[in-house]
Amino acid sequence: MSENPLSTNMTRAGTVAASDDAEMFELAPVSLWLEDYSDLRALFARWREEGVTDLREFFREDSSRVAQCSVCIRVVKVNRKTLTLFEAENVEQLIGGLDRVFRDDMLKEHLEELIQLWSGQLQFLSQTVNYTLSGRRLDVLLRGTVLPGHEQNWDRVLVAVEDITELERARHRVAVGAQYARGLFEHSPVSLWVEDFSSVKTLIDEIRAQGISDLRVFTDVHPEFVERCMEEIHVIDVNQHTLQMFCAPDKKTLLSRLRDVFRDDMRPHFREQLIDLWDNKLFQQREVINYSLEGNVVNVHLQFSVLPGHEQNWDLVLVALTDITARKKAEAYLEFLGKHDVLTKLRNRSFYIDELNRLERKGPFPVTVIIADLNGLKSINDQLGHASGDAILRRAGEVFAKAVEAPQYAARIGGDEFALLLPGVDERGGAAMVESIRHLIDMNNQFYPGAQLSFSIGVATCHRGERLEATVQHADLLMYEEKRAFYANTPEDRRGNKHVD
Structure with a gap:
């Protein structure tokens, strides 16, 4: 009986295909594991018979059950890439060192694979951690599938392990960089x-x-x-x-x-x-x-x-x-100090000079100048002390600050001498301002006990075309005339001396 050519060719083709499949498995550029999960399937069946319905909760009650599942998985064969990746010389060395390959973080991720299989899926995917035989950590992406024809007992499961260590390191560097940048921002x-x-x-x-x-x-x-x-x-x-x-x-x-x-x-x-x-x-x-x-x-x-x-x-x-x-x-305070007298809070002599120059150039005219000199400051300092003298000066500042408002200014231009600049104010307005100051002085003396506040005052008005400096001198002379009259009517002090301030 002659041999059937078609049957012979089909047999040869099947042999070649099987040989090709084996060679592709062996030379695949990714780590491949052919494994037997049949004992795991039997363990799952026994747990179901015992009434287990929620595998995650079952593992939570006793985490050692994950390891119990792991020992049910048997490695049938691995390819060359697997030996290289895990630094094993041969399959026997790799299998003998699986307790060093699958450890630590592996069991936590392995739980997810088990739950996928428990729920009826014939494929599973997880990212986990393995270790080479020398102890080097590997971040891996694991994909598994129950091969066709083995769905009933899971005795042939193909697992592909992709080394993503460098990718994870890069992601970690990016995450650390983002966290660092966020920290700098926050x-x-x-x-x-x-x-x-x-x-x-x-x-x-x-x-x-x-x-x-x-x-x-x-x-x-x-x-x-x-x-x-x-x-x-x-x-x-x-x-x-x-x-x-x-x-x-x-x-x-x-x-x-x-x-x-x-x-x-x-x-x-x-x-x-x-x-x-x-x-x-x-x-x-x-x-x-x-x-x-x-x-x-x-x-x-x-x-x-x-x-x-x-x-x-x-x-x-x-x-x-x-x-x-x-x-x-601080800048505002320094500017204040540059233009104000600290004790009285009025403008200082520097501001007064600048404002005189400005009014001389720009007006508006007429400009009325009031020069006021505090009476009796030396006697107050000598008899009551400098603290009382400072207090009377502060009271003077209160009176003049109350009397004027911008663009009018009051300034302390000497120890006991004050000046008021009144732009746009004529003689009548100057006289009204002096009357207002006298009234404020009376009110101040009623409010404060002790030493009486008293001023000698001179007032003069500068019209357009006149020199403001001459007006200031005229107001100053009138102030001194009033001051001489004040001291001429002042009793001698207890030492027999006239007050001279």
Whole structure:
């Protein structure tokens, strides 16, 4: 009986296919494991018979049950890539060291594979940790499938293990970098705002397209445009220092009350910011005024930058605010000291000289000058002490501060000498001011016990074309005449001396 050629060819083809499959398994560039899960399936069946329905809860009650499942899995064979990956010389060495390959973090992830199989899935996927025989950690992506024809007893399961260690390291570096950047943002010692100005750019582009060439002139005519742009700013995030600076309990509260932060004196500054943006100045810095949620003024140094890569639409902007309120207060106090007398709180001699020069040049005329000299200061200092002398000077400051208001000024120009500059006031107004001062002195003396407040006063008026310096000298002479008259009528002191101040 002759041999059937078709049958012979089919047998040969099957042999070749089986040989090809074996070679592909052996030479695959990924780690492949052919494993027998039949004992695991039998264990699952026994647990079901014992009434187990929730495998996750069953494992939670006793975590050693995960390891019990692991020992049910038998390795049938592995490919060359597997031996290389796990640093094994042969299959026997690898199988003998499986307790070092599958350990620690592996069991926790293995639980997820088991639950997938328990739920009836014939494929499973998990990311887990294995170890080489030398102890080197491997992050792996594990894919398993029950091979066709073995669904009833799971005696042939193909598992592919992909080494993703470098990928995980890269992801870790990215995560650490992001965490580091977030930490720098959140805990920066200055207030940081991440904002979206894209809608502001759209508004600016729209009016530019309408032929507007000068934003300053445009906003002079249409100030509402500045307000509209302010409303179009979208705040994406702020850091912790921002909450502290603006007295906000949390980000949600701050972002819901931005109108309370950016208002009033902020608008002129924001207008200048818009004009700079119009001129394509994408990095700016200036001093501006904001407000805390408690209503307090917050002076800040603002640094504004459109972040690189976002120059086309301004959708990512970083704003840094440094609180300079304390510095501004110090500057204001230093400016105050430069122009004021600390004891009386009136203007000082330096301001008085500058204001005289300004009035000499610009007026308005007439300008009335009042020179007042405090009577009896030396006697008060000698008899009652310098603290009493300082107190009487402070009372003098109260009287003159009450008598004038800008653009009129009162200044202490010497130890016990004061001057009032009254621009736009004629002789009649000067006389009325002297009468008002006398009245305030009487009220002050009624309020304060002890030494009496008393002044010798001279008043003179300078008209256009006259020298203001001559007017000051004339007022000074009149003051000295009144002072001589005051001391001529003053009794001798207990030492027999006339008072001379």
